[in-house]
Amino acid sequence: MIVRSPFVKLVITGVLIFGVVVIALNFISYSRNLNDFEFIDDNNAYVIPNRDGDALIRIKADVKSNSKPATLYLNNGKMDIPEVRIRTYMISINHVQDHNILIREVGEGNFNILLLHGQSFSSKTWENIGTLQYLASWGYRAFAIDLPGYGNSSLPVVQEIEGAQWLTRLIRTLRLSNFVIISPSMSGRFSIPYIMQSHTNQQLIRGFIPISPVGTNNFQTTDYEKVKIPTLIVHGERDKKFQSAIQSLKQIPSSQILTIKNASHACYIDQPLDFHNELRQFLYTVYRPIYIEQYKQRSLANATSSSSENLNTSQNKISSNLTSNRKHFQSKQSI
Ligand SMILES: *[C@@H]1O[C@H](CO)[C@@H](O)[C@H](O)[C@H]1NC(C)=O
Ligand SMILES: *[C@@H]1O[C@H](CO)[C@@H](O)[C@H](O)[C@H]1NC(C)=O
Ligand SMILES: *[C@@H]1O[C@H](CO)[C@@H](O)[C@H](O)[C@H]1NC(C)=O
Ligand SMILES: *[C@@H]1O[C@H](CO)[C@@H](O)[C@H](O)[C@H]1NC(C)=O
Ligand SMILES: *[C@@H]1O[C@H](CO)[C@@H](O)[C@H](O)[C@H]1NC(C)=O
Numbered sequence: 001m002i003v004r005s006p007f008v009k010l011v012i013t014g015v016l017i018f019g020v021v022v023i024a025l026n027f028i029s030y031s032r033n034l035n036d037f038e039f040i041d042d043n044n045a046y047v048i049p050n051r052d053g054d055a056l057i058r059i060k061a062d063v064k065s066n067s068k069p070a071t072l073y074l075n076n077g078k079m080d081i082p083e084v085r086i087r088t089y090m091i092s093i094n095h096v097q098d099h100n101i102l103i104r105e106v107g108e109g110n111f112n113i114l115l116l117h118g119q120s121f122s123s124k125t126w127e128n129i130g131t132l133q134y135l136a137s138w139g140y141r142a143f144a145i146d147l148p149g150y151g152n153s154s155l156p157v158v159q160e161i162e163g164a165q166w167l168t169r170l171i172r173t174l175r176l177s178n179f180v181i182i183s184p185s186m187s188g189r190f191s192i193p194y195i196m197q198s199h200t201n202q203q204l205i206r207g208f209i210p211i212s213p214v215g216t217n218n219f220q221t222t223d224y225e226k227v228k229i230p231t232l233i234v235h236g237e238r239d240k241k242f243q244s245a246i247q248s249l250k251q252i253p254s255s256q257i258l259t260i261k262n263a264s265h266a267c268y269i270d271q272p273l274d275f276h277n278e279l280r281q282f283l284y285t286v287y288r289p290i291y292i293e294q295y296k297q298r299s300l301a302n303a304t305s306s307s308s309e310n311l312n313t314s315q316n317k318i319s320s321n322l323t324s325n326r327k328h329f330q331s332k333q334s335i
Contacts, residue, residue, distance in 0.1 A: 105142070113140050
């Protein structure tokens with residue numbers, strides 16, 4: 001039968017498309033059921049069985065609580081810094097002059113954190129206070145660099161006017177996209193103009209964490225108002241010299257301020273516990289990784305019964321009992 005009316009043709013085509021979509025959706029939902037996650041307890045862990053009966057145990061960090069993320073673990077009043085392998089290597093940045101730049105890289109995954117440093121510091125600082133190790137254990141990939149002329153990177157120091165350009169080259173060389181910049185103090189002369197430079201830069205960046213940075217006076221209110229990046233402005237309570245920087249950055253519409261109590265200019269070094277807890281909380285609002293805890297060769301039944309045990313001994317163990325940890329910390333501190 002040949003149908004002439006365009007209206008009837010349209011209806012028949014519609015019915016056919018509808019049918020195909022229904023079949024496709026059924027198929028998708030069927031195959032999803034086969035791989036469905038099996039929740040094993042309240043600790044946000046689940047086991048994904050595979051065909052051989054092995055269990056891929058994953059821990060999802062705080063998936064259920066949208067409020068406070070977990071606190072860090074404390075061991076005898078000290079922060080329990082996870083043991084994470086730090087890959088240290090040099091790269092060459094081709095700028096006005098070639099720079100050999102030292103990189104400390106940790107973690108896996110496709111969400112990156114770039115850590116710059118202040119005048120008296122280097123990438124080693126982020127290792128010393130455990131920031132790199134925490135970032136890796138939370139499921140991020142992080143790159144701490146020695147800026148040119150600092151730490152183990154080669155001279156010359158980059159001129160202020162070339163800061164943004166140099167940082168662009170670094171980011172290209174490291175092939176970073178989907179990343180967050182952590183930029184304390186002196187490194188502001190790289191990161192602030194980079195953020196302001198163009199909308200292209202802003203699209204690559206998913207978060208900005210300036211810590212009492214320099215170089216904020218070179219831009220106007222209208223510049224700050226145009227920035228669309230989620231921004232966590234960090235400063236130490238006792239750091240009075242950088243008030244104007246905070247006032248400028250506050251004009252970024254999607255910004256929030258973190259005042260670290262009883263801390264000076266290098267507030268992340270004075271109060272690493274507070275800094276790391278708040279850092280994680282902010283990062284979770286930008287991107288919350290799912291990370292693989294371990295992969296064990298064993299039957300599913302045994303995996304299920306022992307996985308809560310794994311959680312208890314895991315280095316990445318996450319507690320939702322914020323208050324008890326804080327109390328624990330304070331009581332240990334006062335000893
Ligand atoms: C950095 O340089 C110092 C001395 O200049 C050296 O002892 C150290 O091993 C270097 N670090 C790295 C990671 O290359
Ligand atoms: C502030 O920090 C210093 C060490 O940086 C410490 O000795 C002092 O007890 C702290 N004060 C308060 C009120 O926490
Ligand atoms: C689980 O492990 C126990 C030993 O720990 C073993 O005897 C048992 O057969 C295992 N169960 C399965 C289903 O493999
Ligand atoms: C893990 O810890 C929870 C409480 O923190 C406890 O109820 C549970 O029994 C522990 N699991 C194992 C296997 O020890
Ligand atoms: C959290 O810790 C406090 C103090 O240690 C305790 O009283 C409370 O029962 C804990 N809450 C949970 C949910 O474990």
